Structure formats: structure tokens, C-alpha cells
Amino acid sequence: MTALQERRPSLWRMLVGKPLATKDLPHQAVSRAVGLAVFASDALSSTAYATEEILVILAFAGSAYFGISIPIAFAIAVLLFIVTVSYRQTILAYPNGGGAYIVARDNLGELPAQVAAAALLTDYVLTVAVSISSGVAQIASAVPQLHDRRVELALFVIILMTIANLRGVKESGRLFAIPTYFFIFMSFTMLIVGAIEVALGRLKPVTGVQMIHHDVIEPLTWFIVLRAFSSGCAALTGIEAISNGITAFKEPRSRNAAATLMVMSTILVTIFVGFTLLANAVHALPSHQETVVSQMARAIYGRENIMYYATMLGTTLILLLAANTGFADFPRLAALVAADGFLPRQLTIRGSRLVFSVGIMTLGVLAGILVVFLQANVTLLIPLYAVGVFLSFTLSQAGMVVRFWRAGKLKPGEKVTNEVTTLEHFPHWRASMIVSAVGATATCIVMLIFAITKFTSGAWFIVLLIPTMVYMFSRVHHHYKDVAQRLSAAGLRLKRGVRHVVSALVLVDDIHIGSLRMIDYAKSLGVKWRAVHVAINPAKVEKIQRKWQERVGEGELTILESPYRQLIEPIRDEVQRELEANPEGYVNVILGHLAMDTFWEQILHQNNAYIFSLALQNLDRVVVTTVPYQCHHHEETNGNGQHKNNGNGLPPEVEVKETAETQQSDS
């Protein structure tokens, strides 16, 4: 007969699902078409808000200058081209994955790698916050009744996404392909229909939009143009996704990933520039009530048309998919940084569903805080966004410049291989180095423009945050190295044949079946033991002593006074006295713990065990033992009485008294 209980499914298990085995992780390689769907959502989704954010800034100078968004969009297209060509080189050089952290660590060293990590982690949190906020804004444009509930809706999506990712989202390429290709299809359709309408001279300006209100209209300055340009650079966020995910592609991985990058950038630039032209054609206005995408779709299809809703649905879906990539990227990078010892180790643990649970929850909480504080407002979030992205672009490409320089120094045929990549001489290293240098310079300039023009509207926070994070990384790293050194047992060994004295203190609150279990355990250990009761309620003491005599009848019961009505302090004092009497021995504090069947029942009991362990953990040579007693519902016992494991339905350590005690209430 076994004493084990079947565990009920807990609330947590219901939410996150059953544990998965390692073999359940899918490892199929994806084709270019599926790879595009999986990795393009982050980049493509930014077209849903990039044009609008350019207009928001130009509105400071008045709507007359909205046309300037067109040259700005072309400038961003040029920048996108440069970064794409440069990242193509990274993909080819790092077939095992070339994210900015890895490339910086490999070529520039530890500190730049930490900076890249800080920038990327910040950026992933913002990807989630911005994408969900923009997704919610699209929903609120199509269903205006939801306009005042955007923060709640965004939080709800974040919570849902956190739970889904704790369950583990199978990165099923086919499922992800649907929203990505649907968005691409709906966007191109809108651009083509829009172009035809313009050609036929039938496209009318959109009406009934309440433009955002700036208190002061300023003259158009270069500062405003550069600020609008940096807002529009949000369109570039996410293009690095493929460089992180090279290993997911079919062989030849690098070639396939590089080709996919080129296709993705082409689609991205077409939609972004197309949307900007179309927004100007329909005289779209930046507005708190309706997104620019919604205005364009409304101008072209009309509000009641099914195509309008399909366009909005496609846009919303790709934004939510982009947010979901943050839930894949953040925990993965955090685990990488934690494995290098720069972040808490808990981040490296895959939970029962084979996902990095701590990282996912951290991301969910941080994104939730951002959304609440910045009111799920994309315009407020954008100034925090792209500094981190462009910093990581810059570091990654600067790393590639160093790499190509080193390759140029090698003799032809010479190879250097480390754990992430192989470096060898190749003839066109100078050209490649120039491409990366141009890319690094361009993204660095944009980063500076961004940090300066957006400084007062929020970028200051990131400018302070990233060095703070890097400092924290170094403190964490220092701590782990220090602890490993302090704990090292190299050259030491345990003394043979030595036994120290163990004395046990059993903490009893009342004398019920759970307490009898504890006392039985202490007796079974065979060490010196006595029971201790803290007289928080002095009126109860006499009753406890009587019960002790009647129900235990052996051993010593010490009553500790507690003038402060506290539990922990009197016990600490008693433990210290015991330790002083026995300097090299151990004091074993034994606590009871009522184990309930469900979470909700459990939280109704005090769970003192954890509090005691914490309170006593600083005392050298004091160990804490928890003796659980499983307090099951009656219907869950084995059918023949109140308790299990004993012929008469009682626990094995308990018997019925011969002279029956008054069967009084036992409170």
C-alpha cells in the first residue's frame, strides 16, 4: 500500500498546461517562404505606425507640411537599403546565428556585448508595448466603442500573450504564415486599389478625422524634420530578426536566410513608402481617435466595406504577431546573458513547458507597466523605442568591421575557429568592411539624431537606462564569480568519521494530529529533542500543557514568553541559547505544515515554514525541517474512515486513549 496521493491539477497547471518533454520541441527547418512569415512580422508590422508617427511630429509645424513625409520616407528607404546590405554580410558570416549580442561579444569584447544586450532587452520590451498598443489602436479605430478601453485591452492582450507563451507557443511556421501573408496581401491590395483610384482621379480626401492638437504651432525647422525622420525610423525595427534566427532555415542556411532578408526588405520598403504616399493622397491626419491605416482604408473602401475590416484585421494580426516575437526573443537573449553570468541564473531555467518562464513573466510585467504608464499610446512609446534598436545595429555592424579587418590580416588559406564561427581570409574583405562601416556610421548617426531630437520626450530614459543596466550586469557577474570562489571546495574534503551533535526543537502551536506527526518524526530521528510553544496568547498556555500531558505524555514542553506577540524573535533567542550550549553541533528546528489539496485552501493557512526558514537562514548551523501533514477532504481518504494508513483509520503514530478525554471542541 502506498501513501502517495494523486495530485489534483492546480490553477497554475490549468493555465500553463501539462509538462512537455524535450523531444516535444519541434526542430524542423523552414523554407524561405515560411521563414519570411516567421521572421518578417516584427519588421513589416512597423509600417502600421511609422508613417503616422512622422505626421505626428510634422503636425507641430502644421498640416501644411505633411508633404515632407514623402522625402523623409525615401530617406528612410535609403537607410533601410544600407542596413539590409550590411546585415546580409552578418548573416553569411554567422551561419549559427548572428544577433547583435553574439557579434559584439565575438568581435568587440565583453563590455560592448553587454551594451548590445541591454539595448536589445529594452528594445524587446518596447516591441511588445508598441506593437500591442498600435494593435489596440487599430481595433479601436475599427470599433470606436473600445476607444476608452485601450489600456485595459492592451493589458488583457499582454496577460493573454504571457500565459500563451508560458504554455509554450509552438513556432509552427504554417500558423504564423497566415497573418503575415494576409497582411502583405491586404496592404498590396490597398496600395494597388489606391493607385488606380488616384489614376482615375476618384480618390477623395478622408473626412471626419479629429486631428491631434498641439498647443503651439512652431515654424518648420530642421529639428522638426529630423525628429520626424527619427520617428519614421521605427519602420526599421525588426529587420535584425532574421540574423537571430538563421539556424531555423533549411540548408544552405545562410544563403536562404540572406535571400529571405532581401525579399523582406523589399516588401517592407514598398509598403512603407506606399503607405506614406497613400496617406498624403487621402490627406490622412494624425489622430488619437483613428489610425492612419484606418483612414486610408476608409478613404479607399468606405467604412462599411468588408475590405475595410479585412485590412484592419490584417494590420492588427501582424502587430500582435510582432508582439509575440518579443516573447520569443527576450527570454532567449536573457537566458544567453544569464548563462554568461550577467543576469540572474533563474532566467536560464526552462520551465515544465520547456520555455524560459522567468524571462516570459519579466517581459510581461515590464511591458504591462509601460502600457499602463504611457496609456497604450504609441506616440508616447516611440521616443523610448528606436534608440536601443539603432544602438544594437551600430554595435553589430561595428563588430563586423572589426571582423573583416581581422580577416584581412590573416594569410590566404589561414582559418581561425572559435565556438561561434570561423574566420578566414577572403579577397574582397576591404569592400565588405566598407559596407559594414557605412552601415555602422549611418545607424550611429540616426541613433544620435534620435537621442537628441527625442531626448526631452522620453529618450532620456533609455539614455540613462542602458548604462544602468550594463552596470547591473557587471554587479551580477561580479557576485557570481565571488560566490563561486567563496564556495569552492577545491583542495578540501569532508572529515571522515566525525559526527556532530544534533538537537531538535519542535515548534508546536496546538496539539492536533499534525503536531503529533511532527513529534513522532522528532522521536523517530533518535536525537535529543524538546517541544517549544510561543505564548502569543497567554490564555491558551494552560490548555496546551494539559493537552500535551494527555496526548503526548513524554518529552519536555518549553513555554516561551512573547511580550511582543511575535513568533519569530522568541524562537530565534531560544535557538541561539541552544547553539551556545552546543557550538559545533546542529540545531534542528522542526515545523509543521498543513498541506491542503488546493491552492485556495493553502493560502488560508499561514505557511509559517517559509517565513521561519527565511528568518533563521542567517544562523550558522541551524537547519529547518518541515513536516507536512496532508489535510485531505473526507471523501478523499481511502473510504474506511477519517485517516489513512492504519487499520483503525488513524495515522500509524496515533492511537485512541484508554481513558477518554472529554470530547470537547478542540479550538
Place this chain on the structure above:
Amino acid sequence: MTALQERRPSLWRMLVGKPLATKDLPHQAVSRAVGLAVFASDALSSTAYATEEILVILAFAGSAYFGISIPIAFAIAVLLFIVTVSYRQTILAYPNGGGAYIVARDNLGELPAQVAAAALLTDYVLTVAVSISSGVAQIASAVPQLHDRRVELALFVIILMTIANLRGVKESGRLFAIPTYFFIFMSFTMLIVGAIEVALGRLKPVTGVQMIHHDVIEPLTWFIVLRAFSSGCAALTGIEAISNGITAFKEPRSRNAAATLMVMSTILVTIFVGFTLLANAVHALPSHQETVVSQMARAIYGRENIMYYATMLGTTLILLLAANTGFADFPRLAALVAADGFLPRQLTIRGSRLVFSVGIMTLGVLAGILVVFLQANVTLLIPLYAVGVFLSFTLSQAGMVVRFWRAGKLKPGEKVTNEVTTLEHFPHWRASMIVSAVGATATCIVMLIFAITKFTSGAWFIVLLIPTMVYMFSRVHHHYKDVAQRLSAAGLRLKRGVRHVVSALVLVDDIHIGSLRMIDYAKSLGVKWRAVHVAINPAKVEKIQRKWQERVGEGELTILESPYRQLIEPIRDEVQRELEANPEGYVNVILGHLAMDTFWEQILHQNNAYIFSLALQNLDRVVVTTVPYQCHHHEETNGNGQHKNNGNGLPPEVEVKETAETQQSDS
């Protein structure tokens, strides 16, 4: 020599302060003047928003009807008079404190008492949320730069107040007297100056206020008038405070408390009606940007006048003081209900600062959630507010009706005494019963008006919440009764002279000094033991086995496979096998725990001990022992080496190996 360490002050201790002794609780009785200051803040502070909320509703019919606020204010004054006279009777009947929960429990029974408790707890959360939100609105009126930061400011105040109350606010009457009397003084001054200006015909309407915008203007209906009336009834909230706090007064307690109630109500009605008249005189408008109090003060003193700022300061301070009373009332009532077994027992525990810590934190979190979700907006919070207050008024007065009825049934001279009060016959019981019945009926009608007219704008939530809470109370009560019965050891006793077999499993991750400590403890216990290592990283196994031979050299090390890369499941399985081999014995799982000096270091380590205790708690007869190892900074050891307690600076169980192991990195 003692092995104990001085504990550093933790972050928690720095925030909440050192423990206090029971004798530190002040128990001085207060005079009427101080009692007024302590208990009136909640009631008086509602004048800061009651008039405004009447205008907010009347604005649905257009500003032309704002004059209707004057008859509404007089109607509320009549209601206030009825409730005051009725509550005066309660105070005289319950000299030991006559809150609605106690009166309902004493006269109406358990269920009505639970309903009153649910209503009051809800109400205290809302007192905090509404008062802080209104306080922040006053600040934002005086300092418009803070207007967009109201939610953050309100959250900041809630966090600050939570910490202050966890530290324990000494209910120093004199300190509390300052804001209350300052507010009364500034309010009367404004009313007098305003009246003089009106008499001289010099008072000009306030200008530059942006009135709140309702999308649709409706005709003035009785529904709107009643809705405006119920919004204004917020002015009555808090008048029950004195009935909860009778014991704080000097003897004769009941007489002094009753007299204080009459004074408080007189001041309340004067300020409320006065503010309503003055608001009409200056043509104040309900606005999101500026409170009505600020508009009145501005119209009378001008924006730049010191008197304007003094008035705003007084209003803000009394609102914050009112919020603070919620932090005193909520935990006290929750502890009362928990002591009766209807809420989790943790609520009855006074923390180290003699305050009900769990209750204070619960209140802080709930008020914080409300403020975030309802945007620190008084108008959104008000519909949730007064239903609970008026429900508790109704139950309390209905209880008094029953009480007077029972008193009437007694013979002259007959007395019935229970633990809270004494009931005796008195001649005018019929008159008293009628007063209470009128009061109960009036507040019941207002409650119904409130629930109906505010149903769609938020009251529905409270209408659902209160029964839900009552249901939860009953489930909690049922659980505690059930557990006490299941655990009762009445008539049972521990078997004498029986010892069960204990076998220990020592969980080792790596063989460092902390692990040697655990193994030494297991050896010292003198029971059968073996070590267990879960091969999460199979590459490490060989190294662990070699270290085991070199550093421990005795006992058995079992390697458990973990295809799921999990810790807990393989150990559970091993424990179950051990249990099956030893059905009536105990399996003792021994875990290491690295105890760090500071909280921030501690969270960098996995704290597996708590997770294991939880995971194994459902296994019968499985006990978990945590062996902490204190990993101190080098400078904290006793000066002569890396470790303490041993001549050579090593822990007593450890010695240097004769044949030195390679001094390699120990990772």
C-alpha cells in the same frame, strides 16, 4: 565563541522600521476637540468633491440647470440630519464601539453582519481611492503642470501611505488636528469672504474653465435629478467613523462621542451647503482640469493669492488624512472578520510594528488597482462608492430597530449583557425605534436610488461584488471549521515507545562547501542516508562523481536521469521508491540553501528550497530539511581567513586534503 551573525538591516526593515513592543501602543483617551480632528476628516473631506459630482450629473441636462444643485444640497442636509440623530443612538448604546459589523452581528445575526462587513471593506478601499484621487485633483488644479501625471501621483501617494502605515502611524491626535482644523478654518473663511463679496455685489463669475463635455445633452428628467442627488450623497460618507472609535474618547465616552458627532455633522452640513451655494454664486463648472473648490477659491481670492494656495493645501491635506483613515479602518475590520473565521487568518497577525500588515498591503494593492483602472478620476469612482456606505448605514440602523424592539420587550429593570453590550428596558424605546427605523428607511431608499441610477455607470460592479464577497466569507468559514474538525486529536494520543525508520536523501548539485555542510549534517543525524544528483546537464556527471570521491569519499551518490531537464520530477519519483520500500517510515529530503547577506544577493540564487517543499508537500511522511550555508563577504569573516569557526579558517566539518587536488577552477 558563538557562531551567530549580526543581521544587517534589510531593505524591508529600512522601509518599515524596527519592531515595536506592545507597550509602545499609545492608549491615551482623547478630548472632544481632538476626537473631532481624528474622526471628522473622512466625513468633512467629502465636501471637497460632493458639490462637484452633483454638477457633473446636472451637466447632462446642460449648465442652465446647475441651480438645481441647491435644493439637492438641502435634501442631502435633511438626510444627514436623520442619519446623525439615528447614529447618536447607536453611539449611546454601544460604548465599546458600534461599527455596522458589530451592531449587525449583535442584533441581526451572522449573514447581515457579513453583508455589512463586505460593504464596509469595499467602502474603505473606495475611501482611499476617492480621497487620494480628489486630493491629487486639487494638487493638479493648483499646479496644472501635474495634470497629466495624476495617476502616477495617486499611485505614489498610495505607496507612500502603505509604507507609512506598515511602519505604524501613531494616531497622535495633535498631529491629526492640524489639517482638520486648518481645513475647517480655510473653508469657513472662504464661505465668509464669499458671502461678503456677494453682499457687496463684487463677486464675479469664475472664467477660463473648460467644462466637461457630454456627447449628448438630455432633457432634465427626475432620473437625472435623482442621479445628481445620489452623487451628492457622497457627502455623507465617513459620518459613521465616530461610532467605530468611541473607545478612543475620554469618559464619559458615549456622551463625548455623541456630542462630537453632533458638532461634526453641523460643521459638515454648513460647509457642504455653503460650498454648493458658493459654487452657484461663482458659476463654477464641473471640469477635468480644475476642481470646483479651486474655482471657488480662485474666484474669491484670485489665482496668485496666498489664500488661494492655503485653501487648496487645506483641502488636499484633509483628503489625504481621510485616505489615511481607510488605512486604519480596513485592516482593523478585516482582522475582526478574520478572527471570527470569515477571512484568512493572516489578517489577524500584527506584524513587527504592531500593525495588521497583511490588511494594509491588501488595501494598498486594491486601491492602487482601482486608481490605475479608473484613471484617478473621482467621477468614475463615485458610482462605486456610496452603495456600500448606505448599505452599511441601513444594516446598522436596522440592527438598532431590532435592539430597541427587544429592549421594549424586556421588563423594567431587567438586563441582558453579552460580550459587546448591555441591553435594558427604557421608557422611550418606541421613540428611539422610530428614529432608527426612519433612518434605516431613508438610507435604504437612497441606496436603492443609488444602485438604480448609477447601475450602468459602475454600481453594477458593487451590486455583484458584495454578494460574491459574502459567499467567499462563508466558504472561508466552512473551510476553517472543516479543517479544525479534521485535525482534532481529541481522544487520541501518540503511541509510546514507537520509533519509525527515517531515511535521508541529500540533494547535491555540485560539491562545494555548502554541499559538504549538508552531507555533514546528514552524517550527524545518524540515520541511513545517500546523496542524489539530478543529471540535468549529463556532461557534468563525471566531474561530480570525481569530486564526490575526492571530497566526500564515503556514502553513496545516486545519479538520476532527467530527460525533461527537470529537477523536481526525478526527485519525486526517487522519493516515492524510497517510501514504498519503507511504508511506515519517513523520507527526509535534505536540501542546501545559500544564505546571502542581502536581499539583492539572495534573489540571484535559486532558492530551490521553497520550490521543493511545495512540490513534495503532498507526499505523506516526506519531510524536507533545509541546511543553509551562510555565504558571507570576505571582510565579514572574523579576520583570520576565508571561513569561521575553525582554527584554520575552515568550517569544522572540513579539512585540507593531504594529496592536493589540482587547484582548478571549480565551476
